[in-house]
């Protein structure tokens with residue numbers, strides 16, 4: 001076990017100052033117990049804690065860092081942008097430069113609005129869907145995460161489609177009353193809701209590849225079915241591609257699956273590691289946003305030059321399509337090695353994967369929705385997480401997140417990771 005005395009002291013100090021010692025809950029290690037390493041710096045595929053321990057990093061800030069940490073092109077772009085002023089509250093050519101790249105890459109997007117987080121992107125997309133259709137109801141899927149806006153913090157507790165109830169204290173039931181929750185991958189449930197509420201259904205929001213209940217890919221026909229049902233009901237289909245955008249393919253999941261939504265939410269990768277979000281779609285829908293339309297939205301630091309410059313530099317680094325094949329190959333290799341190591345250790349493990357996203361579930365079959373994801377042995381995951389850290393590999397401190405492979409994860413890094421994870425799985429097997 002690695003000793004982390006300085007991390008321990010730093011995290012104790014943080015607990016005095018932040019609730020739980022963190023600025024986003026998963027970082028507190030509540031789901032796996034113990035204490036997090038406190039991070040000093042990152043470089044390429046590795047992060048280093050304040051005690052000087054190195055970890056091959058598969059959290060990658062939960063998705064934005066597809067180039068790895070402190071990529072020279074991003075550092076340079078941010079430095080140049082900072083030297084010329086970070087925000088003006090006025091149009092800049094940099095925001096146009098990033099928008100051009102987004103519009104060229106993502107099939108459904110003709111126009112875009114930049115915001116400061118994925119949360120804001122989904123808030124805006126949903127308000128726009130409601131304003132555009134003049135309807136109120138929204139369908140979301142249990143286990144899909146769309147940020148922390150009140151109306152979206154709802155999921156179904158059963159396999160049946162139900163009226164959404166808030167998941168969080170402080171969210172009035174009235175906020176989620178217009179949110180209907182269906183199980184992921186369950187078209188029949190969506191069909192039932194649509195037939196009940198069709199006249200008041202503004203839209204359906206979905207992670208086209210779910211990555212916030214662990215990685216759960218869509219069943220063949222699921223996304224196509226959502227497209228058909230929403231078209232039939234006169235409701236908008238919203239793809240939340242905050243993780244999948246520029247990750248599964250340059251055009252996101254919609255390019256990969258050939259299903260075109262009405263609105264698309266982006267974030268994470270398009271900001272190159274700085275705070276960002278975006279909502280985009282056809283001009284005919286986007287013109288309903290202020291100042292042209294009646295749907296209000298605004299942001300003091302929206303389009304700030306640091307996020308725009310980091311985003312442009314990132315998307316330019318991703319312009320060669322061969323990059324996505326490379327990411328896919330490396331993640332496939334890693335997934336196969338993990339499955340083989342689990343078999344050798346006689347551990348029931350299913351590795352779910354889509355491109356450079358993967359999750360190690362501690363159960364025999366890969367899940368297809370939240371209920372089956374929650375059947376995973378989370379205590380085994382917790383032991384695995386700590387054993388992986390001790391072996392020099394940083395995985396998310398929760399079963400219900402994805403591992404992110406970046407372009408900095410060379411074959412050498414993957415080989416190191418395979419050995420470390422095999423060791424960690426052996427340890428889990430020994431302690432069952």
Ligand SMILES: *Cc1c(COP(=O)(O)O)cnc(C)c1O
Pocket residue numbers: 116117118119120122145146147148207212240241242243267268276277
């Ligand atoms: C991360 C995430 C969000 C929220 O983005 P923030 O920038 O954290 O607000 C929304 N949707 C999905 C699918 C995400 O993964």
